[in-house]
Amino acid sequence: MKFSKLFYLIGSAVLISVFYIIYKNQTQPITAANVCMQDPPAHQKSPNLQGSFSAERRSAIHEQSFLPMVFSQDRNSSFDYKAAMQALNEAKVSHDDPRLIRLIQDYYIEPPFLEPYHLDKPERLDPSSGQAPFIDSRLNYMEGGFYVECGALDGEESSNTLFFEKVRKWNGLLIEADPSNYQALKSKHRKAFTINACLSIHPYPAMVKFNKALNMGRIVDNSEAKAWIVANRMSPDEVSVQCFPLYSLLLAMNQLTVNFFSLDVEGDELRVLQTIPFDKVDIKMMTIEYIHVVGKELSLKNFVEPQGYDIILQMSRWDWGVNDLIVRKKGLKHWP
Secondary structure (H helix, E strand, C coil), rough: CCCCHHHHHCCCCCCCCCHHHHHHHHHCCCCCHHHCCCCCCCCCCCCCCCCCHHHHHCCCCCCCCCCCCCCCCCCCCCCCCHHHHHHHHHHHHCCHHHHHHHHHHHHHHCCCCCCCCCCCCCCCCCCCHHHHHHHHCCCCCCCCCCEEECCCCCCCCCCHHHHHCCCCEEEEEEEECCCHHHHHHCCCCCCCEEECEEEECCCCCEEEEEEEHHHCCCECHHHEEEEHHHCCCCCCEEEEEEEEEEHHHHCCCCCCCEEEEEEEECCCCHHHHHHCCCCCCCCEEEECCCCCCCCHHHHHHHHHHCEEEEECCCCCCCCCCCEEEEECCCCCCCCC
16 A cells, blocks of 8 residues: 555656646747748748748847947048049949049948937837848847848838847948938938948949839839839839949948848849959848849849859749848858
8 A cells, every 4th residue: 555655656746747847848938949940842932931020939039239330431521522433433443443442431331320210110120021030040040240231212111131230230231222212211210331322233333323213213224124114104203323333332341241131123133243243252141132133033043053152042922022032152051
C-alpha cells in the first residue's frame, strides 16, 4: 500500500512537470528566431505576404530612438552652385568626379531630422506591402544597417524603409524626384538623409524633364516614356529635375555598403541599375519594381544574375499595387 501511494505521488509529480513544461513552451516570449520566414517553394513565385506583421510578430518589435549619423557640410551662400552643377551636367563628368561629389555633399543632400516624427499613422511600424518583413528576416533582424530608397514618395505611405529606421535603427538616404512629394516627405521628419533628385539613367549627372504624377511620376526622355504617360491617361505635368548617379550619391555620403536598396522609378529601373559599378559598391539586398520595365522581370533577371545576385522572391499583387522582385547577393548568410 505504501509503495502504491509512493508510485502515485511520483506519477503525479511527473505529470505536473510535463504540463508545466508544455505551458512554458507555449507561453514563452516570442523572439525573432520564432518567426523566420521560409524560402518559398520553387513552384510558388508569389507567396501571399501580408503588408504588416502578425500580432505575434508585432509583439517582438518596437520603435527605438537613435541619433542618425551626420557629416559636415560647407555651404557658401554667395556661391552659385546651380550654375556650377549645370556646367558639370553639360560636361557629362564621370560619376566619381570630385567636384560633383563635393556639390552633392554641400548643396543637395539634406540632413536627417532630429525632431520627433510627424507621421499620419505614428502607431504603424511597417507601411510596406510585405517587403520590409521579408528583407528583415533575410538580414537576421540586424540593427544599424544602411538603406537607400528611390521613389520615396511622401516618406510614409508604402515606405519600404520606415520600419528599418524606426525599429532597427538604420541610417539611410531617401530619394524623391517630384518636388511636391518631396515637400510632403520633409514634413514627416524622417531620421534619414534626403535629396530632391532622381537617379540618373547614365553614369553622369543630368538635368531632365520629369512628369509629376503622385506615385507614378517618371523621367520623360524618350518616345517610350511619353507613350507610357498617354497609355496611363496621365496629364502632362513636367518639371526640371536634377539627376545623379547612385554611385555619386554613395561617394558623397562615404557609404559604399548598402544593406537594402529599394528601387521604384516607374520603368527606368534597369537603366538605373546599369549605371551602378557593382565591383565598387556592396549592395546586400534589393527590391526592384519590374512591371513597367521593358522585358519586365526577365530583363532584370538577365542583368542582376551576372552581377552576382539571385532573385529570391517575385511579388505580384495588383490589389496592393505591388510588382517587385526581391534580390539577394549570392553567398549572403541570412540565418543566425
